[in-house]
Amino acid sequence: DNPIFTPLPLLPVLYEESETGEYAHLQNDFENLVHKETYCDLCMSPIEGAWFKCVYCNADLCDDHEQLHNENHCCIVLKSQVDFDQLKLIADIENPNNTRALIHPVYDGPT
Numbered sequence: 248d249n250p251i252f253t254p255l256p257l258l259p260v261l262y263e264e265s266e267t268g269e270y271a272h273l274q275n276d277f278e279n280l281v282h283k284e285t286y287c288d289l290c291m292s293p294i295e296g297a298w299f300k301c302v303y304c305n306a307d308l309c310d311d312h313e314q315l316h317n318e319n320h321c322c323i324v325l326k327s328q329v330d331f332d333q334l335k336l337i338a339d340i341e342n343p344n345n346t347r348a349l350i351h352p353v354y355d356g357p358t
Contacts, residue, residue, distance in 0.1 A: 261325060261333050282329065287312055298325040300338070 282294040287309040299308040299322040308316055316322075334340055 261329050261337075280327070282325070284331070285329075289315065296326075298329070299323075300325060305339075 280296055282298045285294045285298055285307050286292060287294055288306045289312040290309060292309065294307065294309045297310050297313075299310070299313040299316070300306075301308065301316060301320050301322050303320040304317070306316060306320075308322070313322065331340070
């Protein structure tokens with residue numbers, strides 16, 4: 248009920264650029280998109296298509312299992328190959344015991 252108003256983006260660009268300088272798979276063409284380095288925490292398969300990264304509990308979820316996650320949590324939805332160097336600037340992805348995906352809070356709501 249409290250929208251965030253800011254002229255600045257909440258997150259930096261996290262996608263890898265293709266050789267043409269554009270971001271691949273941003274046209275909802277997820278058939279060939281596989282996040283090879285990232286596995287769904289529920290099915291333990293490489294995430295194909297959209298990757299849901301929970302900002303509360305650091306869960307990595309595929310499209311099939313995002314709906315089973317806590318409805319009070321919100322996710323970053325990644326729809327292209329991710330530049331992990333950029334992701335590391337905002338998320339503690341190397342610490343699986345961290346309970347929050349983002350280093351800095353974006354939203355302080357129910358957990």
